[in-house]
Amino acid sequence: MSGAPDGAVADAEDGSEGVARSPGIHLFVPMLHRRDAVGEHTRTLRDLLVAAGVPSAIYTELPDPDTVDETRPYREYEQAAVPGDLLVYQVATRSDMTRWLEGRPEPVVLNYHSITPPSFFAPWNNGIARIQEAARIDLASLAPRCVLGIGVSEFDADELRAAGCRSTLVLPVANVRVPPVQPDPRAVSELNRRGAAGGPRWLSVGRLAPNKAHQDTIAALFVARNTTSPDARLTIVGGPTEPNYPAALRRYVADLGLTGAVEFTTRLSPGQLAARYVTADVLVMLSEHEGFGVPLIEAMSHGLPIVAYDAGAIAEVMGDAGILLDRKSPGVVARAVASLLDDPARRSALAAAGRARVASLGVGHAGTDLVTRLQEVAATARTGSSATPAAPPVRPAGPSSH
Numbered sequence: 001m002s003g004a005p006d007g008a009v010a011d012a013e014d015g016s017e018g019v020a021r022s023p024g025i026h027l028f029v030p031m032l033h034r035r036d037a038v039g040e041h042t043r044t045l046r047d048l049l050v051a052a053g054v055p056s057a058i059y060t061e062l063p064d065p066d067t068v069d070e071t072r073p074y075r076e077y078e079q080a081a082v083p084g085d086l087l088v089y090q091v092a093t094r095s096d097m098t099r100w101l102e103g104r105p106e107p108v109v110l111n112y113h114s115i116t117p118p119s120f121f122a123p124w125n126n127g128i129a130r131i132q133e134a135a136r137i138d139l140a141s142l143a144p145r146c147v148l149g150i151g152v153s154e155f156d157a158d159e160l161r162a163a164g165c166r167s168t169l170v171l172p173v174a175n176v177r178v179p180p181v182q183p184d185p186r187a188v189s190e191l192n193r194r195g196a197a198g199g200p201r202w203l204s205v206g207r208l209a210p211n212k213a214h215q216d217t218i219a220a221l222f223v224a225r226n227t228t229s230p231d232a233r234l235t236i237v238g239g240p241t242e243p244n245y246p247a248a249l250r251r252y253v254a255d256l257g258l259t260g261a262v263e264f265t266t267r268l269s270p271g272q273l274a275a276r277y278v279t280a281d282v283l284v285m286l287s288e289h290e291g292f293g294v295p296l297i298e299a300m301s302h303g304l305p306i307v308a309y310d311a312g313a314i315a316e317v318m319g320d321a322g323i324l325l326d327r328k329s330p331g332v333v334a335r336a337v338a339s340l341l342d343d344p345a346r347r348s349a350l351a352a353a354g355r356a357r358v359a360s361l362g363v364g365h366a367g368t369d370l371v372t373r374l375q376e377v378a379a380t381a382r383t384g385s386s387a388t389p390a391a392p393p394v395r396p397a398g399p400s401s402h
Contacts, residue, residue, distance in 0.1 A: 024054060024082065025378055026087055027056065028060075028089045030094075031064050034064075035267060037113065038113045043070070043175070044367055061074055074097050084378070086107055087101065087107070087109070088109045089142075090113065093132065099138070102145055107146075107381040110160065112156050112157075113291055116211050116289055118133040125244055148165075151168060152292040155290075157170050172361055178301060178358060178364030183272075184269065188279055199233055200224075201281045202217070202232060203276055203284070204234065204235070204283070205285075212286075213288050213309075215248075215249060215252055216330070218253060225258075232261070235262075239266040239267065250264070284337065285308040286309045288309070292317060296322070297361070300321055300355060303352075306354070308323070310325060
């Protein structure tokens, strides 16, 4: 869903005297970004709540120029509050909203998207490392006060329980399209024209953040080009989290003599991103910390085979629909990719397994499932019961990876 329906924010803002406003389910996020997993999840959830007849607004600590027309400063909620409201906090980084939410009388649900450990950022940006450390401290303070913690994976739910959440369940992110977005035909045509010279096309999708370990994929490409695949090329799709790590990646590419073989791109439309998936030969994902891994779902939906490193929620999400590595030295990765690309039958089998895996995870109805659960929590809170609605955790189908 691409934007707020008419009235999505107005429903929460109507403060006319004599007008009785209905309780709502309101979303709080430090900053609302487009083309960002947490931001798009939040926008999609807001749209689904409004479509279900539930007043819902998005409140932020800081405005983003791209989404400022969809959000309100979180302090303004104090004047808009209605008895019976439920507040849903989208957790991924530190925010002053945490302490404020602790003091609110309304029930609070944590929708947890994983906090990247500060150790990944410390060598690159001490300021962000300190922010992430503060985020973990804030989570431990807020979690015991919340009526429910929702993890987008069992990996994340484990972190919520460790932080003190008394009740948790697992629901995937709400913003993944199933069936997938159709690729932009012009982008497909252009990418195929550029790839006509041949050579395997590697794809990596993820923010230019240290935990994504893009340097490992670059190193593997270097080995591949000097052994099995001299014409292999890599496209990295993702925007920067901070400036130092992306600059180092570009220097690394230049130092290895890969400038013409590695492309960095960002701010793609959904159709342009889909075009990258359908024209690539393999998704290589060597991240060292993933709370879910939306690119896995996108790749599997488009039938693109995956080579991934076993970290965080990767195995939980991918299941047996890709090649899972327990080591990721450049040679190991290069050989795994070459073996896959040399085996058409295996590629076809993994493509079919990927589409089946997406169906089994239930991501196509994750958003409506989340709306239903939030409505249940809100209704229970309004009756004065202290118990969370009785319901088993929603877990991805298929064998457990934990």
